[in-house]
Amino acid sequence: MDTLLQIIGFGPAALGLFITADRNGRLRQMLDCGVQVHERSGSLEQWDCLSYEIEANSPIADFLAGIRRDGAFAQCLQQPQVQRWLQAPDQVVPLVQVSAFLRQLAQVIIELCLAHPNAAVHFAHGVEAIRCEAGGFTVSGSWGSCSSRYLVLACGARVRDLQHQQGVSTASTLCSDRVLRGQVDPALLQALEQGKAVVVLGGSHSAFSVVGYLLERFAGWLGPGSIQVLCRRRPALWAASTRVAAPLRAQDRVDEDSGEVNRFCGLRGAAQDTLLQIEAGARASVVLHIGATDPQPWLARGALLINATGYRPRVPGLLDGQGRQLSLDQLDGNLCKHPQTHELTVGGAAVPGLFGTGLGFSDRRGETLEVGVNFFHGRCAGNILHAVL
Ligand SMILES: Cc1cc2nc3c(=O)[nH]c(=O)nc-3n(C[C@H](O)[C@H](O)[C@H](O)COP(=O)(O)OP(=O)(O)OC[C@H]3O[C@@H](n4cnc5c(N)ncnc54)[C@H](O)[C@@H]3O)c2cc1C
Structure with a gap:
């Protein structure tokens, strides 16, 4: 396998994986082991996640709480506006401002990966197909293909x-x-x-x-x-x-x-x-x-x-080693995860090494779901990193 981990999508949920690795002191290890991110947007300038013209649905603290103050993202926290947010963490701010802040976090991740031989964030890398093979995954698109031991789907959801x-x-x-x-x-x-x-x-x-x-x-x-x-x-x-x-x-x-x-x-x-x-x-x-x-x-x-009838997870075509289509289990608009291993499931059985995070891939706990900002500070990213690293 070329690399340990591939992540499909570079939205807030994918950022949450890096933020969590940094919070847990495992970012260096994650980069050393090899991580390739595939994002279909053409560039960071075109990246528009959460760029909605409405207020966030929870306080700004939710976006800041999971970020380690002395870690890799410290510089993003030092800006005057973010300092004001930190002083009044209960305020609710427009999502376009949150989006601009997230873009800065994304920029830090891109720079970290640029400085590391085993890590990369690839823009214009829409993934069209995933093949689950013995010991790993090959993802492919018009740009080519890439293989890894583990795969995280962080490609969000589309309006139904x-x-x-x-x-x-x-x-x-x-x-x-x-x-x-x-x-x-x-x-x-x-x-x-x-x-x-x-x-x-x-x-x-x-x-x-x-x-x-x-x-x-x-x-x-x-x-x-x-x-x-x-x-x-x-x-x-x-x-x-x-x-x-x-x-x-x-x-x-x-x-x-x-x-x-x-x-x-x-x-x-x-x-x-x-x-x-x-x-x-x-x-x-x-x-x-x-x-x-x-x-x-x-x-x-x-x-x-x-x-406005809700969202459904966006999943690229998924094939098994013999080229047969696999259909991931879903419940109420979210993909199901194995309760112990947190891997995604097909027919109730975990697909070894396949994980998901973010909108459409939220963790279920009884009647509750981890959604939105919980990808930054909730347990989902930590569970994945624990299994992978
Ligand atoms: C109206 C509205 C308001 C919301 N308000 C809030 C809020 O206040 N707070 C909050 O936390 N959340 C809010 N959310 C939820 C918010 O959308 C999610 O928290 C967040 O965007 C989810 O991040 P994500 O990374 O899972 O998905 P996305 O933001 O959708 O990111 C997915 C990324 O994957 C890329 N991608 C998709 N398919 C592929 C592919 N095949 N190959 C490569 N790349 C791919 C996309 O280009 C994108 O960059 C709101 C959602 C809506 C619709």
Whole structure:
């Protein structure tokens, strides 16, 4: 095998592996053993993870708590803005600022790898196929191929498609992700100027983040009922949105480092406030339809649909040694992990050496999931490094 470890994707979850290795004093060992990161974005300049035009859904402390102050990322913590965050760690800041900070952490990792003969971060390395062979993995794309003993999938998740909703035209559908990145403002403005309703489908965090975004960005163009929200059921409210939260139920786990209740169920932060304001009648431009999720009647009337129905893990094609397709086990939009080894599973059995972290690959603990910022300070990255190093 060319190297010990390959990581597919260089988003926040992949950064979490390096941050955790640094926190645990194992970064040098990780680089020495050999690590190759494959990222499909063309360059760090094009890297836009978490670059959403909304507030983070938890305090900035969550992004900082896992970073060792005297470690490889110390220089990123010394900037004036980050120093201000450290002095008021309970503040919630816009995700675009978080994204810019994460890009600086990514830059440190790139420089560390450049200075090390066994490590590299490869941009423009989209991985199309993975082959599981005896003793390791070969990943490949249009750039070539590379083999390793261990493999971590950190390629995030994509918005679930609406193909199952028969007859939903993609021409009249926008994806919540693009809305929140501010990429489709002209289409939204045009629809609102023409008096069309904007229909948000889904009761997820993204759905109510989208509603909040529309209320703020297009305030002057909204009339009564301009925004229609279709949810299967009334979204749950995440009750532990402060940093040190009381456990909600007997089985909830509290992260020992951050105090975060390790449970992600329902809306938090600004998205939660938006739902509560709608329910209190303080947002006349928004109508909430609980239990009515068929967008067809709205589309027939020319509405613009925003798909916010949740995320599904992005997994490149996976083959066994004989070239047969493997299908990883999934539960509720997340890939399953073996409870003891933390490896991903096929048919209930661990695939030796195959791990996953990040959105779509979250660790499950009873009813709870490790999500988002937990990739920085939660147990997921530590479990993987413990198995690999
Ligand atoms: C609206 C919204 C708000 C959110 N708010 C927060 C928040 O406040 N706090 C928080 O912590 N989290 C938040 N999240 C969740 C957030 O998206 C995740 O925490 C974070 O982006 C997950 O990181 P990731 O690395 O798993 O995935 P991603 O950020 O999706 O990164 C995956 C990376 O892998 C690359 N990639 C994908 N496929 C391949 C391939 N085949 N080959 C090579 N590279 C590939 C991608 O280019 C990307 O760089 C939010 C999500 C949404 C949608």
